[in-house]
Structure formats: C-alpha cells, structure tokens
Amino acid sequence: DAKTTQPNSMESNEEEPVHLPCNHSTISGTDYIHWYRQLPSQGPEYVIHGLTSNVNNRMASLAIAEDRKSSTLILHRATLRDAAVYYCIRTWIQGAQKLVFGQGTRLTINP
Amino acid sequence: NAGVTQTPKFQVLKTGQSMTLQCAQDMNHNSMYWYRQDPGMGLRLIYYSASEGTTDKGEVPNGYNVSRLNKREFSLRLESAAPSQTSVYFCASSESELNTEAFFGQGTRLTVV
Numbered sequence: 001d002a003k004t005t006q007p008n009s010m011e012s013n014e015e016e017p018v019h020l021p022c023n024h025s026t027i028s029g030t031d032y033i034h035w036y037r038q039l040p041s042q043g044p045e046y047v048i049h050g051l052t053s054n055v056n057n058r059m060a061s062l063a064i065a066e067d068r069k070s071s072t073l074i075l076h077r078a079t080l081r082d083a084a085v086y087y088c089i090r091t092w093i094q095g096a097q098k099l100v101f102g103q104g105t106r107l108t109i110n111p
Numbered sequence: 112n113a114g115v116t117q118t119p120k121f122q123v124l125k126t127g128q129s130m131t132l133q134c135a136q137d138m139n140h141n142s143m144y145w146y147r148q149d150p151g152m153g154l155r156l157i158y159y160s161a162s163e164g165t166t167d168k169g170e171v172p173n174g175y176n177v178s179r180l181n182k183r184e185f186s187l188r189l190e191s192a193a194p195s196q197t198s199v200y201f202c203a204s205s206e207s208e209l210n211t212e213a214f215f216g217q218g219t220r221l222t223v224v
Contacts, residue, residue: 034211043115043201043215044154087153096144096205096213097161097169101153 004088009106012078020073020105022088027068031092034099035062035073037084044087044101047073049094083109113137115216117202123222124192132187132219134202142208143185145169145177147198148218154201160185161208192223 005023012018024033034049048055048062050071055062061074075082086105091098118133136143141162146154146169156169160179174196176188185204189196199220203213 032211041218043203043218044213045215046212049211091211093209094211095208096142096203096211097156097159097167097208099154099156099211099213100170101146101148101155103151103153 004090004102006086006088006102006105008103009108011108011110013110014080015077018075018078018082018107018109020075020086020088020107021070022072023070024088024090025069027090028092029068031068031090032094033062033064033071034089034091035060036087036089036099036101037082038087038104039081039084045084047086078109080109080111083107115202115204115214117200117216117219119219120217121220123224124189125224126193128192129188129190130192131189132200132202132221133184134186134216135184136202136204136214137183138204138206138214139182140204140206140214141182142205142210143179144203144205144213145175145185145187146201146203147171147196148201149198157187157200159208192221194223197221197223 035047036044038044064071144159145157158177202216205213
C-alpha cells in the first residue's frame with residue numbers, strides 16, 4: 001500500500017512559513033518520501049525528496065519524523081507563487097515511474 | 112532552456128479519430144514518461160521509457176501506444192479516441208529510471224467528443 005494522507009487544503013499568508021504535513025504510517029524502511037507541486041495550469045514540479053534524514057534545498061526543507069510515519073514539507077517564507085497543489089509521494093525505490101500522485105494539498109497564499 | 116516541450120497544447124477529437132501527442136526533451140535524459148490527469152485527480156502513469164529503445168506499461172495503458180523515436184522524443188498515440196480519454200496529458204523526463212527528479216511539460220489538453 002503506497003498510500004499517503006494529506007489535508008485537502010491549507011491556507012497561509014505571504015512571507016510566513018508554511019508547514020505541509022503528510023502521514024505515511026505504513027511506510028517501510030526502504031521507502032523514499034518525495035514532494036512535488038503543481039502550479040495552476042502547469043505540469044508538476046519536483047520539490048524535494050528524502051529517506052531518513054532531514055533534507056534542505058533552495059526551494060524547501062523536508063523534515064522526516066524519527067519513526068518515519070510522517071513528514072513535513074516546510075516553505076520557509078511563502079510567496080504568492082507558492083500557491084499550488086502539493087503532492088506527498090512514497091516509493092520503495094527511486095524512479096519517476098514509481099511516482100503515484102494522489103489528490104495532494106491545495107495551498108492558498110493570502111497577500 | 113526549453114526543457115520538456117509538448118505539442119499540441121490543445122486538441123479536440125471526435126470519437127474514433129486517431130492522433131499522436133508529441134514530446135521532446137533537450138536535457139539529454141535517458142528516461143521519459145506519459146501521464147494523464149483527469150479533473151480534480153492526481154496524475155496516472157500511462158507508459159514510460161527507461162531508455163532509448165525500451166517502453167513499458169504504466170498504470171493505465173489501455174487505448175494508447177507509444178514510440179521512443181530517439182533519445183529526445185517520446186510520442187503517445189491514440190488509435191481510436193474515446194470520450195473516456197478526455198484528459199490533460201503530461202510528458203516528463205528524468206536522467207535515468209532510478210532518478211526521482213522528473214521534469215514535466217506544460218501538458219496537452221485533449222477533449223474527445
């Protein structure tokens with residue numbers, strides 16, 4: 001079961017941090033956690049991925065719980081351009097053909 | 112830097128017509144993918160090509176064929192379009208089949224009437 005659970009929607013304000021949660025309680029030890037986002041009328045865009053340790057890149061940070069049953073995508077300072085649907089995806093192996101996109105979290109950013 | 116380019120951007124077909132969706136990438140990637148996205152839904156994998164000369168079925172391959180023409184191009188063909196194939200189609204590429212970072216095109220919005 002490759003299911004993850006995310007809130008359907010979240011709202012935040014511009015220039016504030018955003019924490020997007022993802023639950024993957026049935027995760028196995030070799031599953032990776034990936035985050036993609038999809039801006040309106042565009043294709044998905046890779047954000048970040050990780051296995052066990054917290055990860056940082058220029059777009060965001062990924063915090064993975066010690067038991068790996070949940071993770072949080074952190075946008076440190078939201079802009080209007082960050083309004084998108086965010087997908088949390090787990091795969092047992094790396095490779096885009098293993099990505100299963102659920103319905104994601106629709107993030108609204110208020111000016 | 113164009114990335115992944117899909118043509119056409121929009122298309123309306125009559126039931127039973129055929130058409131080919133084109134996709135090209137300029138990043139020298141080995142792996143390419145076709146997804147469809149129905150309204151309000153996530154993406155579903157139709158076919159993928161791990162490397163030039165190979166193709167494999169994804170989650171929803173029925174009604175579609177693909178051709179990996181060369182390293183740059185990966186086309187998706189609908190032989191006899193059906194209303195159930197009305198969707199937005201996305202092409203993507205990645206460095207290899209083991210690479211998680213995929214780059215997506217802007218999509219082709221297809222309506223079958």
